[in-house]
Amino acid sequence: MTMMKKLLTSAVASALMASGAQAAISDNTVKIGYLADMSGTYRDLAGPNGLTALEMAIKDFGGTVNGAKIEVVSADDRNSPDTSSSTVRRWVENDKVDLVAGMVASSVSIAVSKILEENDRLGIISGSAASSITNEHCTPNHIHYVYDTYPLANGTASAVVKEGGKTWYLLTADYAFGHALEADVTRVVEANGGEIVGTVRHPFPTQDFSSFILQAQASGADVVGLASAGADTTNAITTASEFGVTQAGQTLAALLLFLTDVHALGAETAQGIQLTTGWYWDMNDETREWSDRFMKETGVRPTMVHAGIYSSTMQYLNAVAATGSDDAQTVRKQMMDTPINDMFAKNGKIRVDGRMVHDMYLAEVKTPAESKNEWDLYKILRTIPADEAYRPLSESKCKLVN
């Protein structure tokens, strides 16, 4: 089918929908495809445990929606956009998959969202950090659920500057994600009256950070900001602790740290680091209850991505139940119209550009004395309201915003 024909069909379909024609769940099955890195660098973020979270949501929902079956297929994305494209194309064109969930590497998320747009299916991206996914790469067919670089920079940087960390030295991972974080941090720091006194762009990945830490120490900046992710960040933090960065009076600010990273570092090495997170397992009874169940299944505490996969799957199924349809646009509209109130988010809202905006949290890593067990790692310092956290629509380059 050509692109034009598809657009026409979907236009006709939505026109019919609007005129109150019978909505229905196609072939009486809601099929969800879970696509994530199951074996590579990003495995622990979403990976096999993300699939568990997704299956928990389906089970909690009851296993069927309006009498229709809910089926799950899953695949390893191999962190490769071509492999992911082949997988998702087959899913949507042959296997009638209605929703694609998971997705971490930005190259994968962007490639998949283009295919979903072409075929008018829905995607909910939970693992990716790139804010471009709902900015220049936005489509009417995907939702970006958990977090992105914008609030990460916003939350941590503005809080640290307000506490007196005026001069910053940035260690930026030298790739698009690092550059985006760097740009966001620079903007926030300067807007709050701070100053970036130096930046060093290190290759991705880097194992030994001693050289860069030394440069950061020599700069005399108040704050050493880490605009990187994963092993780069944990290596930088380990080295900073070894070289006594915090003892010498500099503050360490990590812009993207997941619970699994902090767990790997341990409270002793990571103590005192401030970070922004979209969710933490030990915030209230609701989060604890769900996390206990998750831990029983997987043996670990969930990251914000795992919680987001659960929550978004639940929201999706609720929307399917409410509209009685698995048509992408119908469901997406319903999801946009329904505020999200669950263990993951309070008053979360999906915007027209596909960005789910919700409160973010500024956290600090506990000291070994405060930490009661290996997963008791964060103190929540402050809630960053949704409107402040995310990129406002007025700055958006998304084609759906006018």
Next chain:
Amino acid sequence: MTMIFGVPLAVLSGQLLIGIINGAFYALLSLGLAVIFGLLKIINFAHGAMYMLGALVTVVLFDLLGVNYWVALFVAPVLVGAFGMLIEYFLLRRIAGQDHIYSLLLTFGVALIIQGVLTNIYGVSGLRYSMPDMFKGGINLGFMFLPYYRAWVIVVALLVCFGTWFIIEKTKLGSYLRAGTEDSQLMQGFGINVPLLVSLTYGFGVMLAAFAGVLAAPIYSVTPVMGSNILIVVFAVVVIGGMGSIGGAIITGILMGVIEGLTKTFYPPASSAVIFLVMVLVLMIRPTGLFGKEA
């Protein structure tokens, strides 16, 4: 403050020292590769995986049995070395005498298996390992803060490197090794068990990698994939030094550490590429590396 190319002298001295420390690390890793290639003509693409195993075994021994750092420094390399000997015995031996390219492909496969299996068991976020208490802190050298642990790394790495060079190049055992691998039939005639010698040599090269892994455990994030990126850097070091030259691997290791350190100061983004640039340039001028024998 004295400045050199816009960088204060104090900063530069610090970077040089860091470069030497990292260089000692590279030297240790490339030494094992050079031993394995120089004596056995095996291109060991599993070297990064062995380095990772050294670190991982250290962490796991501590978690399961409370084995401390000092014990691990001996036990982990021995365990990993023994594992290496098994690989030699069951796999590499079967392709002895074939083109060396096959040893590269075989060990590359072995590395994929080891890393993949361990990723499924331990994940990729990294395993927690604390610095031994006696190494906490450091000394202020005036131009930089030198953590005690880094001082220890440079001392022990250089000692091991020098010791290995001495054994292979200057002792009787070393001469057996070299002779045994060069003309195995003759040595067999002298009553020396050459296949055992080969296994031991491979095991020893692997031990060196694992030893570097133990040294890395307290300072780098320990994950099943930590060796996959360092592998090709270390290979570049060995090639620049001249495949199989023991002394060349040590000297080049340190040299590359310093060059990389300086790049990290003057143009950081290129610091991962600079070694490959040096490699291309060196091989254009000297086709068998800085210290390699003419083919």
Next chain:
Amino acid sequence: MDQPVNPADIHKAIVEQQKIQDRKKLMVNGVLLLLLLAAPFVMYPVFLMKILCFALFAVAFNLLFGFTGLLSFGHAAFLASGGYTTGYLLSNFSGLTTEMGIIAGTATATLLGLAFALLSIRRQGIYFAMVTLALAQLVFFFFVQSEFTGGEDGMHGIPRGELFGLINLEDNLNMYYFVLVVFIACYLLVQRIVSSPYGQILKAIKQNEPRAVSLGYNVDRYKILAFVISAALAGLAGSMKSVVFQLASLNDAHWHMSGEVILMTLVGGMGTLLGPVVGATFVVNIEYQLSQGPLRDWVDPILGGIFVLTVLAFRSGIVGELQKFMRKNLG
């Protein structure tokens, strides 16, 4: 081996054997062609195109490795440079028709191949492999640093456009037959090269380079030409792949990709014409099927196991082992 042999006799023997082999090959190839023509009606076209692109990549690699004896560990650089060039041009210059973008991508890879060849061709064995690896790492560094590639986000939304401004390639079937025609043309080209006198010289270089030198051949020139052709075809594979998937990413430039093409060639059977095609089909399928199934967390270790098994037990690869089997059992 060192007895003097009359070169004319060798040539005659080769020609005789060639004739017999040619007839067999013609039959095999005819069947394969029919299968390929019918395939998109049975299998998913985009996936088939992926296989064809990788098969072309492996065929290109094999020309150098299998027939000339040069192991390049940097072929990812050509695949990626072809893909990025084509992607960039087609995305930014709407006046270009698709084949012009593909030709430009191939040309870029060809020039890059020439540069690689000039820098590396005099190095021997493992040093050759390592120089090509080093050069490919520098190319990778360039792609990571450049704005136009989109870094790790990749280059997306490359338009497939219209072939010669006439045939709409948005249609998967049209696209498939275009890729198939290009693939077959390249395959026949390589077949022609290998069986030509030039191909015989390449084989001679592989078997015994000093002898080829002493026979008066300018070995370096032959090797450079083989390298450049191989790079060009690898670039063509990358260019087509970027049009098929409408994206180009850093995965294609990473050294793992250079490793993967070695695996494909080795598994299929290096030094055979059909081997790399079979190998690519096998590896792409295995990787894809595994990533979907219950073993999806274990793709890497399984690929590693295939590597080990191939090196230990099936060193001549699927096609090579089959040929051996047929020779033994069917005369």
